[in-house]
Amino acid sequence: MSDVLDFYDRHPISEAQVLAALRRRRGALAGGPLTADDLFEFDQDHYGGLAAVDTLARLGGIRAGTRLLDLCAGLGGPARFLASRRSCQVVALELNAGRAGGAARLTRLVGLRHRVSVVRADATRLPFAAARFDVCLSQEAFLHIADKAAVLREAHRVLVPGGRLVFTDWVARASLGDGERRRLEDWMAATTLQTLDGYRGLLGAAGFHGVTVEDLADEWRAVLRRRLEMFRAMREDTVARLGEARYREYDALYAFFVRLIEAGKLGGGRFSASR
Numbered sequence: 001m002s003d004v005l006d007f008y009d010r011h012p013i014s015e016a017q018v019l020a021a022l023r024r025r026r027g028a029l030a031g032g033p034l035t036a037d038d039l040f041e042f043d044q045d046h047y048g049g050l051a052a053v054d055t056l057a058r059l060g061g062i063r064a065g066t067r068l069l070d071l072c073a074g075l076g077g078p079a080r081f082l083a084s085r086r087s088c089q090v091v092a093l094e095l096n097a098g099r100a101g102g103a104a105r106l107t108r109l110v111g112l113r114h115r116v117s118v119v120r121a122d123a124t125r126l127p128f129a130a131a132r133f134d135v136c137l138s139q140e141a142f143l144h145i146a147d148k149a150a151v152l153r154e155a156h157r158v159l160v161p162g163g164r165l166v167f168t169d170w171v172a173r174a175s176l177g178d179g180e181r182r183r184l185e186d187w188m189a190a191t192t193l194q195t196l197d198g199y200r201g202l203l204g205a206a207g208f209h210g211v212t213v214e215d216l217a218d219e220w221r222a223v224l225r226r227r228l229e230m231f232r233a234m235r236e237d238t239v240a241r242l243g244e245a246r247y248r249e250y251d252a253l254y255a256f257f258v259r260l261i262e263a264g265k266l267g268g269g270r271f272s273a274s275r
């Protein structure tokens with residue numbers, strides 16, 4: 001677990017980077033009230049942008065008043081997007097202290113505290129009573145959790161009967177080698193990666209039914225190539241905040257990851273299931 005904390009403590013996407021990008025865009029932060037929309041270009045740490053969040057929202061049937069739990073919510077970008085567009089009530093759960101604090105501060109900055117609350121906790125041990133939520137959602141995060149059965153069991157426990165779990169995550173293909181798996185773990189805190197069928201089995205074992213699985217490998221290939229180019233375009237800014245060594249280190253690990261996606265050794269999956 002310390003690996004994943006360290007990875008996000010030194011991640012190029014951070015509260016400081018979001019605020020710096022916003023300042024560059026607006027000149028200053030004090031130029032009139034900010035809304036969640038002002039942050040969306042910078043605060044989403046998953047693949048496919050707002051359209052990807054919207055697709056999960058549709059699969060989950062998220063609407064006004066839905067009690068939503070965003071598992072591994074990062075800086076709270078998807079939580080604020082859903083709260084502002086769908087008027088749902090969101091709990092954004094995040095393990096990393098810097099990210100949980102950042103999520104709370106950015107939410108306050110855009111006046112969404114009445115719709116989004118941030119809880120710092122581990123997704124495998126949820127600090128909530130049973131049947132507390134209508135929908136659980138997560139994006140590109142379970143890859144960091146070794147005990148995937150535990151997080152799915154916990155999601156099942158906190159959902160109401162008939163509630164929905166919707167998420168996207170990395171998935172391993174048969175051609176992913178042991179050495180490549182080890183490197184992903186060492187470099188990106190990515191662990192016990194599942195296949196599409198592996199996830200289907202885990203969801204059934206956790207008690208979910210009506211499982212749907214979509215292969216996102218083709219979609220992600222183009223998206224990730226663009227994200228790598230975007231990271232490289234922000235070189236100056238990243239070096240100024242994190243130093244040249246960390247920029248180079250992150251560049252190497254991200255390029256390795258994108259090569260695995262392009263080679264079809266690693267892919268993505270979109271999953272939905274009912275409690």
Ligand SMILES: C[S@@+](CC[C@H](N)C(=O)[O-])C[C@H]1O[C@@H](n2cnc3c(N)ncnc32)[C@H](O)[C@@H]1O
Nearest residue numbers: 044045046072073074095096122123139141144
């Ligand atoms: C790639 S980011 C995704 C953030 C967010 N879902 C988004 O789309 O913007 C993955 C996040 O998962 C968090 N995380 C990893 N393991 C976790 C755990 N066991 N419990 C809660 N959060 C966790 C990380 O700290 C990180 O913020």
